[in-house]
Amino acid sequence: MIVISAEMIGDRAGWEGCLPCRFRRLDEGETYSAINSDSAGSTVSGSIYVVDGSKHICVANAGAPxxxxRIIVRWCQVRHDLAPAGPGGNWEATGYVRCGDGWREVPVLVTPVRKELFSRTRGLFENDMLAEKSVFVAGLGSVGSVVAVELAKLGIMNxxxxxxxxxxxxxxIRHVAGLSDxxxxxxxxxxxxxxxxxxxxxxxxxxxxxxxDTYDLTRQYVRRSDLTICTxxxxEGRLILNxxxxxxxxxxxxxxxxxxxxGGQILLVIPHQTPCYQCFLQALPENVIGQEAPDGEQAPAYSDRPMEAEPGLSNDIAPLGQMVVKLALQRLIEGKPTTLQSLDEDLVASWYIWLNRREAETGYSELEPLGFHxxxxxxxxxxxxxxxxxPACQCCGDFVRHAAEREGFEVTAEDMATFTTSEVR
Ligand SMILES: [Zn+2]
Known part of the structure; x- marks a missing residue:
């Protein structure tokens, strides 16, 4: 079997010529695919040779040495016994795999990838709604990698x-990439x-x-995106992104x-509407921040510190990624008439906590068992x-004015101008 996408030839109705392309060799040579042949792995070279159906062409002459x-595609009059139909008519595709000095004929599957990809999620919401959206994912570990792939599955195109x-x-073991990566x-x-x-x-x-040192570059990514996700x-990196x-x-x-x-936690920041990450840190009890140990292993339960060595089960990390994707989707389609609109009323918190278990020696060890509560x-x-x-947040609030009031001195408008947020690093 040779697999190609209909898009490779579908919008070339009536066009004739030779398209060089790469095919991934799969299943020990039983399958060759030109779909996504840019992905990692070994490929072989080939050609798609497109001609008018009335012309005779021999496979030996239809491509590069x-x-x-090789695939020979012949344009035909519209015939319903030939599938799939392209926008400009039908075609007939015959595939060949080099075999010694000759060519072995094999069936070709021509599949309309773009049309089919999201065909079964239609009705939930219009995938095109997300096609123009852009998301910046910072951190591609066990959570970030899953989030990024899930966003692509939603139809985020940028x-x-x-x-x-x-x-x-x-x-x-916890990442979307495998050993070959x-x-x-x-x-x-x-x-x-x-x-x-x-x-x-x-x-x-x-x-x-x-x-x-990547501050300006990172700003460009933030500016170009509708949403940033920091895993x-x-x-330091979190404060910079915030x-x-x-x-x-x-x-x-x-x-x-x-x-x-x-367990884990998620903070959704909508600037000047919900608490920012700096507000969040300031809201933590001082003794918690003071107790933070240099490695995540000793960090208290409500610390923002992620674990360094990722010693959790993939199953325990999965809920975090799925909730991030849900919150992200909800932000990106906010106010749009979709079947998910009612969730706008449910997901009103800006800080979410998830616990996988009642961990000993944490504030959660004595929680009431789940039961039926x-x-x-x-x-x-x-x-x-x-x-x-x-309101006195150093990042999203009026820190200088609040500090002045607290300390009992006056700050003029001129003084304030020297404290514009873009100047403070
Ligand atoms: Zn803030």
Missing amino acids: EDRI MVLMDHDRLEVANV VGRYKVLAVADAIHEKNPHAKVETCNRKIAW ADGR KLCVEENKPIIFVGAFRRAY VNGMHVLRWYGVDLSRD
Whole structure:
């Protein structure tokens, strides 16, 4: 079997010529596919030779000398016994695989990828609604990689991925990329995984770390995107992204798992409407921030610190990614008439907590067992926290005025001008 997409020839009605292309060799040579042949893996060269149906063409003359695969496509009058129909008529495709000095004829599957890809999700919402949206995913670890691929499956057609890490064997069990991707930059492995699901998605990758030296670059990514999702480790990168999103007035979702993934939390920031990440940090009790140990293993339950070594089960991390995607989707289609619109009334919290278990030596060890309870905090349920913005927030609030009032001195408008947020780093 040889597989090609209808788009490769469908909009070329009446066109004649030769299209060189790459085919992935699969199933020990039983299958060759030109769909998504840009993804990693070995490919062989081939040609799609398109001619008018009335002309005779011999396979030996229909392509380049190095071809391993050749397909002859003949345009025909519209005939209902030939499928699939292209916009300009029908075609008949015959495939050949090089076999010694000759060619072996094999069937060709011509499949309309673009049309079929989201055909079964129609009715939930119009996928085209998301085609113009752009999402920036910072951090492509166990949560970020799943989120990025899930977004592509929703029909998000524009994505920027940023992460400086390469994939290690220990990551694989919780990551969308597999062992064959070990050693690769995570962003490139995830871009391939996205294209496996949605070959038409435009994915830009950046293998640098979010830090002050990538500040301006990161701002460009934030500015160009409708939504930023931060799954990256590290307080500094998170604060930088928070600051950029507040300045650019763009929503951002932060997600982090607690140690050994006994739970996790998500913060949705809509600048100047909901608490920003800095407000969130300021809302944590001071003794909690003070207690934060240098490694995530010792971090308290409600710390924002992600675990460093990802020692959780994939199953325990999955709920975090799925909730991030749900919140992201809801932001991107907000106010649109879809079957998901009622969720706007449900997902009103800006801070969500999930617990996989009643972890010993945490504030949650004495929680009431889940049982049949519906009220209050329990394991294996999302718990929304009503968190307020801090009017004196250093990032999204009026920090200088509040500090002046607290300390009892006056600040003039001129003084204030020297404290514009874009100047403070
Ligand atoms: Zn704030």
